[in-house]
Amino acid sequence: MQLTLGILIPFLGTTLGASMVFFMKKNLGSRIEQILAAFAAGVMVAASIWSLIIPSIDMTTGFSEKFVWVPAAIGFIGGILFLLLLDYVIPHLHASDDKPEGPKSKLKKTTMLVTAVTLHNIPEGLAVGVVLAGAFYGNAVISVSGALALSIGIAIQNFPEGAIISMPLCAEGYSKPKAFLVGSLSGIVEPIAAALTLLFVGVVEVVLPYVLSFAAGAMMYVCFEELIPSSHGEKHSNLAILSFSFGFIIMMVLDVRLS
Numbered sequence: 001m002q003l004t005l006g007i008l009i010p011f012l013g014t015t016l017g018a019s020m021v022f023f024m025k026k027n028l029g030s031r032i033e034q035i036l037a038a039f040a041a042g043v044m045v046a047a048s049i050w051s052l053i054i055p056s057i058d059m060t061t062g063f064s065e066k067f068v069w070v071p072a073a074i075g076f077i078g079g080i081l082f083l084l085l086l087d088y089v090i091p092h093l094h095a096s097d098d099k100p101e102g103p104k105s106k107l108k109k110t111t112m113l114v115t116a117v118t119l120h121n122i123p124e125g126l127a128v129g130v131v132l133a134g135a136f137y138g139n140a141v142i143s144v145s146g147a148l149a150l151s152i153g154i155a156i157q158n159f160p161e162g163a164i165i166s167m168p169l170c171a172e173g174y175s176k177p178k179a180f181l182v183g184s185l186s187g188i189v190e191p192i193a194a195a196l197t198l199l200f201v202g203v204v205e206v207v208l209p210y211v212l213s214f215a216a217g218a219m220m221y222v223c224f225e226e227l228i229p230s231s232h233g234e235k236h237s238n239l240a241i242l243s244f245s246f247g248f249i250i251m252m253v254l255d256v257r258l259s
Contacts, residue, residue: 002144006132006151007194010124013155014187017162021170021179028167031239036160038231038240041223042247043157044124048223050255051131051150052216056209059134059141075210079123079217087225090119114169117161118186120226123218124154125193130211132194133201139208149258153251158187 028036056072063070131150134142166183170176201208231240 002148003132003136003198006128006148007191007198009148009151010128010154010158010190010194011187013158014121014162014190015184017159017164018166018180018183018186020163021166021176021183024163024167028163031237033160033164034231034237034240035243036164037227038237038243039247040157040160041227041231042244042249043153043251044219044223044227045244046248046251046255047127047150047153048216048219050252051146051153052127052212052219055131055134055141056212056216059139059212060209071209072213072216075213076217076220078210079214079219080221082214083120083123083218083221083225086119086122090115114165114182114186116226117165118189120222121158121161121187121190122193123215123222124158125190126197126211127215127219128154128190129194129197130201130208130215133198134208134212136198137201143258145258146255149254153254154190156250157247158190162187 053072053076056075057068060068060071128147128151131142131147135144135147162183165186166179169179169182174182197211201211228244231237231244
């Protein structure tokens with residue numbers, strides 16, 4: 001039951017966010033989108049540090065004390081390179097891309113935005129899966145409550161992602177149920193990635209420190225490639241900085257308090 005909850009909670013966050021299409025008449029304003037992107041970035045940075053990198057270092061064995069950072073460094077770089085490869089291979093919309101006009105251009109932009117969110121949900125699914133695996137297989141560094149804290153934190157930052165997908169689709173002519181379905185399904189890759197990671201790590205538990213830091217690197221890539229640029233838009237925003245800090249603190253408190 002705890003494993004199932006841990007896997008599904010982030011997807012629930014996306015689904016609840018997508019449901020906002022039924023309650024809000026207009027699209028999210030650019031200022032709101034910036035604040036939500038900054039908040040999500042804060043959550044992901046804190047989760048990468050407390051839930052992934054620190055446990056990766058703490059559980060490393062087979063290295064002298066001076067080199068316990070090696071698996072974390074290798075995994076982190078691997079996660080960065082993995083997302084770089086996906087970004088290169090799969091066409092999608094970046095935060096810094098121009099926003100073309102016209103019905104066809106808008107449809108293409110929306111499709112690429114859905115692809116971008118779906119693509120960048122992969123590292124979040126990896127993170128949830130590997131932390132749950134550590135807890136499930138009895139690793140002393142990771143507790144079940146700590147794993148659930150990560151799931152809840154990612155669900156919180158998934159909420160605005162679901163809304164950012166479903167509401168523009170509705171504004172461009174999709175029915176509300178269809179916009180909700182597409183927004184919700186953009187997060188389905190997370191439980192799939194989590195389940196696959198859980199199975200893989202269970203077979204080869206020795207790779208756990210590497211996979212933890214791999215997920216951290218992939219999440220950091222998403223933060224600096226997409227979320228942080230989106231949080232600033234065309235100009236500097238003090239609200240974005242405050243929102244980032246708030247998201248960081250919430251995730252930090254969740255992880256420290258529940259670990």
